Amino acid sequence: MHPLRPGSQKEIALINYLDDKLLRITRRHAKKFSNERRDNDDTPGYTTYDEFATDIEPLIDIVWISGTPTIQIPYFLTLAGQICSYLEAFPFSTSFFPLAGKIDEGFASVLRAANNNSPGGSLPFNVSMTDKVRIKSLVEETRVAAVNAASASGYAASAPAISEIDSEDDDDDTDMGDDDITVRTDEELDVLPISLRLSRVYKQTLEILGDSLTSGSLPG
Numbered sequence: 001m002h003p004l005r006p007g008s009q010k011e012i013a014l015i016n017y018l019d020d021k022l023l024r025i026t027r028r029h030a031k032k033f034s035n036e037r038r039d040n041d042d043t044p045g046y047t048t049y050d051e052f053a054t055d056i057e058p059l060i061d062i063v064w065i066s067g068t069p070t071i072q073i074p075y076f077l078t079l080a081g082q083i084c085s086y087l088e089a090f091p092f093s094t095s096f097f098p099l100a101g102k103i104d105e106g107f108a109s110v111l112r113a114a115n116n117n118s119p120g121g122s123l124p125f126n127v128s129m130t131d132k133v134r135i136k137s138l139v140e141e142t143r144v145a146a147v148n149a150a151s152a153s154g155y156a157a158s159a160p161a162i163s164e165i166d167s168e169d170d171d172d173d174t175d176m177g178d179d180d181i182t183v184r185t186d187e188e189l190d191v192l193p194i195s196l197r198l199s200r201v202y203k204q205t206l207e208i209l210g211d212s213l214t215s216g217s218l219p220g
Contacts, residue, residue, distance in 0.1 A: 003068040014066060018059060018075055022082075025055050029086060052086055053095035060102045069110050069125040076106045077134060084142040092153035094194075096146060100201050107135055108204035115208070136209045139202040146198055155194045 004011040024043055029052065031045030046052050056079060063075045080103045087096065114127040 004066060004071070006070065011068070011071070014062075014071065018062065018071075021055070021059055022078065025052065025082065028052075028055070029082075029089065032089060046086075046090070049086065049090040049093040050095045052082075052090075053093070053099055056082060057099060057102070060099065060106065064102070064106050064109075069113070069127075072106060072110055073127060073131055076103055076110075077131075077138065079103060080107075080138055080142065084138065084145050087142075087145045087149040092146075092149040092155060094197075096149075097197050097201070100142065100146070104202045104204050107139075107202075108208055111135075111205065111208045132209055135205065139205050139209075143198070143201050146201055150194055150198060 004014065027043050028046050031043070032047070034045065060076075060079055063072055063079065066072065080100075083096065083099050083103065111127055111132075114125065
Protein backbone atom coordinates (compact mmCIF):
# COMPACT_ATOMS: atom_id res chain seq x y z
CA MET A 1 0.00 0.00 0.00
CA HIS A 2 1.37 3.38 -1.01
CA PRO A 3 0.22 6.52 0.83
CA LEU A 4 -1.76 8.98 -1.23
CA ARG A 5 0.10 12.13 -2.17
CA PRO A 6 -1.08 15.12 -0.09
CA GLY A 7 -3.34 17.36 -2.15
CA SER A 8 -3.66 14.84 -4.97
CA GLN A 9 -6.96 14.26 -6.73
CA LYS A 10 -7.12 10.76 -5.27
CA GLU A 11 -6.72 12.07 -1.73
CA ILE A 12 -9.32 14.80 -2.28
CA ALA A 13 -11.76 12.29 -3.81
CA LEU A 14 -11.29 9.90 -0.88
CA ILE A 15 -11.83 12.62 1.71
CA ASN A 16 -14.97 13.82 -0.09
CA TYR A 17 -16.30 10.26 -0.28
CA LEU A 18 -15.67 9.56 3.40
CA ASP A 19 -17.16 12.88 4.50
CA ASP A 20 -20.28 12.25 2.41
CA LYS A 21 -20.78 8.77 3.88
CA LEU A 22 -20.14 10.00 7.42
CA LEU A 23 -22.69 12.79 6.95
CA ARG A 24 -25.25 10.23 5.80
CA ILE A 25 -24.56 8.10 8.89
CA THR A 26 -24.94 11.15 11.12
CA ARG A 27 -28.25 12.05 9.45
CA ARG A 28 -29.60 8.52 9.89
CA HIS A 29 -28.64 8.56 13.56
CA ALA A 30 -30.26 11.96 14.09
CA LYS A 31 -33.47 10.82 12.42
CA LYS A 32 -33.84 8.08 15.01
CA PHE A 33 -34.78 10.84 17.44
CA SER A 34 -36.91 12.94 15.09
CA ASN A 35 -40.52 12.72 13.95
CA GLU A 36 -39.76 13.30 10.28
CA ARG A 37 -41.79 11.30 7.80
CA ARG A 38 -39.88 8.33 6.44
CA ASP A 39 -41.90 7.92 3.25
CA ASN A 40 -39.68 8.03 0.16
CA ASP A 41 -36.70 8.85 2.36
CA ASP A 42 -33.43 7.39 1.12
CA THR A 43 -31.82 7.94 4.54
CA PRO A 44 -34.28 6.65 7.15
CA GLY A 45 -33.29 6.71 10.80
CA TYR A 46 -31.47 3.76 12.27
CA THR A 47 -33.56 1.33 14.28
CA THR A 48 -30.74 -0.98 15.41
CA TYR A 49 -27.00 -0.84 16.03
CA ASP A 50 -26.63 -3.53 13.37
CA GLU A 51 -27.92 -1.13 10.71
CA PHE A 52 -25.32 1.42 11.77
CA ALA A 53 -22.61 -1.27 11.75
CA THR A 54 -23.52 -2.21 8.18
CA ASP A 55 -22.95 1.38 7.06
CA ILE A 56 -19.77 2.13 8.97
CA GLU A 57 -17.79 -1.10 8.56
CA PRO A 58 -16.97 -0.54 4.86
CA LEU A 59 -15.63 2.92 5.73
CA ILE A 60 -13.21 1.41 8.24
CA ASP A 61 -11.89 -0.89 5.50
CA ILE A 62 -11.55 1.98 3.03
CA VAL A 63 -9.60 4.10 5.52
CA TRP A 64 -7.25 1.18 6.13
CA ILE A 65 -6.81 0.42 2.42
CA SER A 66 -5.83 4.05 1.80
CA GLY A 67 -2.47 3.31 3.42
CA THR A 68 -2.24 7.00 4.28
CA PRO A 69 -1.57 7.73 7.98
CA THR A 70 -2.57 11.39 7.61
CA ILE A 71 -6.03 10.12 6.62
CA GLN A 72 -6.08 7.04 8.83
CA ILE A 73 -5.44 8.78 12.14
CA PRO A 74 -8.19 11.44 11.95
CA TYR A 75 -10.75 9.17 10.29
CA PHE A 76 -10.12 6.22 12.60
CA LEU A 77 -10.69 8.68 15.46
CA THR A 78 -13.93 9.90 13.87
CA LEU A 79 -15.19 6.39 13.15
CA ALA A 80 -14.23 5.16 16.61
CA GLY A 81 -16.07 8.12 18.12
CA GLN A 82 -19.28 7.17 16.32
CA ILE A 83 -18.90 3.51 17.24
CA CYS A 84 -18.69 4.60 20.88
CA SER A 85 -21.30 7.36 21.01
CA TYR A 86 -23.98 5.36 19.20
CA LEU A 87 -23.82 2.52 21.73
CA GLU A 88 -26.21 4.22 24.13
CA ALA A 89 -28.85 4.79 21.44
CA PHE A 90 -29.64 1.11 20.85
CA PRO A 91 -29.85 -2.22 22.67
CA PHE A 92 -26.36 -3.71 22.83
CA SER A 93 -25.38 -5.72 19.75
CA THR A 94 -22.42 -8.02 19.26
CA SER A 95 -21.87 -6.29 15.91
CA PHE A 96 -19.95 -3.78 18.05
CA PHE A 97 -17.06 -6.21 18.48
CA PRO A 98 -15.97 -6.56 14.83
CA LEU A 99 -16.10 -2.77 14.45
CA ALA A 100 -13.97 -2.14 17.53
CA GLY A 101 -11.65 -4.97 16.49
CA LYS A 102 -10.97 -3.40 13.11
CA ILE A 103 -10.36 0.04 14.60
CA ASP A 104 -8.03 -1.57 17.15
CA GLU A 105 -6.04 -3.20 14.35
CA GLY A 106 -5.93 0.10 12.50
CA PHE A 107 -4.75 2.17 15.46
CA ALA A 108 -2.22 -0.50 16.44
CA SER A 109 -0.75 -0.72 12.95
CA VAL A 110 -0.27 3.03 12.60
CA LEU A 111 1.12 3.37 16.12
CA ARG A 112 3.58 0.51 15.67
CA ALA A 113 4.82 1.94 12.40
CA ALA A 114 5.28 5.37 13.96
CA ASN A 115 6.99 3.96 17.06
CA ASN A 116 9.44 2.00 14.91
CA ASN A 117 10.27 5.03 12.78
CA SER A 118 13.57 6.39 14.07
CA PRO A 119 14.39 10.11 13.75
CA GLY A 120 15.15 10.77 10.11
CA GLY A 121 13.66 7.39 9.20
CA SER A 122 11.96 6.46 5.96
CA LEU A 123 8.39 7.01 7.15
CA PRO A 124 7.18 10.57 6.43
CA PHE A 125 4.87 10.72 9.44
CA ASN A 126 4.65 10.44 13.15
CA VAL A 127 1.77 10.21 15.60
CA SER A 128 1.77 13.28 17.80
CA MET A 129 1.50 13.00 21.56
CA THR A 130 -1.79 14.90 21.31
CA ASP A 131 -3.21 12.27 18.96
CA LYS A 132 -1.97 9.48 21.22
CA VAL A 133 -3.75 11.05 24.18
CA ARG A 134 -6.92 11.48 22.11
CA ILE A 135 -6.79 7.85 21.00
CA LYS A 136 -6.25 6.55 24.52
CA SER A 137 -9.03 8.71 25.94
CA LEU A 138 -11.48 7.53 23.28
CA VAL A 139 -10.45 3.90 23.71
CA GLU A 140 -11.00 4.04 27.46
CA GLU A 141 -14.33 5.84 27.01
CA THR A 142 -15.45 3.17 24.55
CA ARG A 143 -14.58 0.32 26.90
CA VAL A 144 -16.69 1.89 29.64
CA ALA A 145 -19.56 2.68 27.25
CA ALA A 146 -19.57 -0.89 25.92
CA VAL A 147 -19.73 -2.36 29.42
CA ASN A 148 -22.57 0.00 30.36
CA ALA A 149 -24.49 -0.76 27.16
CA ALA A 150 -24.07 -4.51 27.55
CA SER A 151 -25.11 -4.38 31.21
CA ALA A 152 -28.17 -2.28 30.36
CA SER A 153 -29.19 -4.95 27.84
CA GLY A 154 -28.99 -7.71 30.42
CA TYR A 155 -25.53 -9.11 29.75
CA ALA A 156 -23.15 -9.99 32.56
CA ALA A 157 -20.51 -7.49 31.57
CA SER A 158 -17.21 -6.28 32.92
CA ALA A 159 -13.95 -5.11 31.39
CA PRO A 160 -10.88 -5.84 33.54
CA ALA A 161 -7.69 -3.90 33.12
CA ILE A 162 -5.58 -4.87 30.15
CA SER A 163 -2.86 -6.17 32.50
CA GLU A 164 -5.36 -8.70 33.86
CA ILE A 165 -6.12 -10.31 30.51
CA ASP A 166 -4.53 -13.73 30.05
CA SER A 167 -1.28 -13.66 28.11
CA GLU A 168 -2.63 -16.44 25.91
CA ASP A 169 -4.38 -13.73 23.90
CA ASP A 170 -1.02 -12.77 22.44
CA ASP A 171 -0.80 -16.09 20.64
CA ASP A 172 -4.19 -15.59 19.03
CA ASP A 173 -3.83 -12.06 17.67
CA THR A 174 -4.19 -11.78 13.92
CA ASP A 175 -2.25 -9.54 11.56
CA MET A 176 -3.36 -6.90 9.13
CA GLY A 177 -4.01 -8.09 5.60
CA ASP A 178 -3.07 -6.22 2.46
CA ASP A 179 -6.63 -5.38 1.45
CA ASP A 180 -8.61 -5.09 4.65
CA ILE A 181 -8.41 -5.42 8.39
CA THR A 182 -8.49 -9.01 9.58
CA VAL A 183 -9.94 -9.87 12.98
CA ARG A 184 -11.16 -13.06 14.57
CA THR A 185 -13.95 -14.80 12.68
CA ASP A 186 -17.52 -14.53 13.91
CA GLU A 187 -17.43 -18.22 14.79
CA GLU A 188 -14.33 -17.74 16.96
CA LEU A 189 -15.81 -14.74 18.74
CA ASP A 190 -19.29 -16.13 19.26
CA VAL A 191 -18.05 -18.88 21.56
CA LEU A 192 -16.50 -16.35 23.96
CA PRO A 193 -18.55 -14.88 26.83
CA ILE A 194 -19.50 -11.23 26.47
CA SER A 195 -17.39 -10.24 29.49
CA LEU A 196 -14.25 -11.72 27.92
CA ARG A 197 -14.93 -10.07 24.58
CA LEU A 198 -15.40 -6.74 26.36
CA SER A 199 -12.08 -7.19 28.14
CA ARG A 200 -10.33 -7.44 24.77
CA VAL A 201 -11.80 -4.27 23.29
CA TYR A 202 -8.88 -2.12 22.04
CA LYS A 203 -6.40 -4.42 23.77
CA GLN A 204 -3.60 -3.91 21.24
CA THR A 205 -3.97 -0.15 21.14
CA LEU A 206 -3.90 0.22 24.92
CA GLU A 207 -0.84 -1.99 25.22
CA ILE A 208 1.06 0.10 22.66
CA LEU A 209 -0.06 3.43 24.10
CA GLY A 210 0.78 2.33 27.62
CA ASP A 211 4.42 2.18 26.61
CA SER A 212 4.52 5.29 24.44
CA LEU A 213 2.66 7.58 26.83
CA THR A 214 4.79 6.64 29.82
CA SER A 215 7.96 7.32 27.87
CA GLY A 216 6.93 10.82 26.79
CA SER A 217 5.46 13.92 28.32
CA LEU A 218 1.83 14.85 27.95
CA PRO A 219 0.97 17.92 25.91
CA GLY A 220 0.30 21.09 27.83
